[in-house]
Amino acid sequence: MLKSLSLAAAFCLTTAAAALSQTYERIAVAGGDITEIIYALGAGDRIVAVDSTSGYPADTENKAQIGYVRALSAEGVLSLSPDLLIGADDAGPAHVIDTLKSAGLTVALAPSGQGAEQVTAKIRFVGETLALGDQADALIARYTEEMALIKTRVDALESRPKVLFILSVRDGAPVVGGQETSANDIIELAGGTNAADAFSGWKPMNSEALIAANPDFILMSGVHADTIGGDDKVMGRPDVQQTTAGKAGKLIKMDGLKLLGFGPRTAEAVAELMDHLHGNGN
Secondary structure, three states: OHHHHHHHHHHHHHHHHHHHOOOOOOEEEEOHHHHHHHHHOOOHHHEEEEOOOOOOOHHHHHOEEOOOOOOOOHHHHHOOOOOEEEEOOOOOOHHHHHHHHHOOOOEEEOOOOOOHHHHHHHHHHHHHHOOOHHHHHHHHHHHHHHHHHHHHHHHOOOOOOEEEEEEEEEOOEEEEEOEOOHHHHHHHHOOOEEOOOOOEOEEEOOHHHHHHHOOOEEEEEHHHHHHOOOHHHHHOOHHHHOOHHHHHOOEEEEOHHHHHOOOOOHHHHHHHHHHHHHOOOO
């Protein structure tokens, strides 16, 4: 009996080890942050498909598309014959994920959470999933060092300018990032204060509230700024014109994925935003 149990335990351990050491060669990715991490770990050549949020690095343009991270199609993913779908924590919808699993596809979704601290968890998750633990450890060490250096710079700042992140415009009202959003996190990391800290989440802001918030800077994704009509359209709004940012023409445009994706380029994004808010000397 004991011998049988020992053999069974050994078999289970061997099976688990084999699963952990499996090398995936046809990877579909849903989530720009996860795609960036895979490339940063040196496994970009194993990616066969990416979702529409995966725009970096440039090589992603050569990959097949599987749609938007939260609106995947089971048929579209399976048609590419991947051996793994790896994605962000919000990849879905849930019924599509269930269908993919039922079809026998291995699916791995990142642990939930947001912000700079979650970057290391995502890197570790990808490293473990792809059996690239050593590379993940090295990337985490580099990222941690970069963020520590930035924190030292931020701690020495004497001012915390107010920043309003505008995601888009809906029915004439700008949709802005309040507390508990990626926009709030990146603004605070760069030594700014979120001008929309009176509420949580992504919400439209009426003209009265925007004027009262009185941001020193307007922050946007460059792509989204162009989508709603460009710099003049954004800064020429009557409500924006009544703010400190509008009067001084202080519009900051950055790469949206780098700014809000919280992937390997987060330290670079924070440093870039710091330079806009505080100048290169800080």
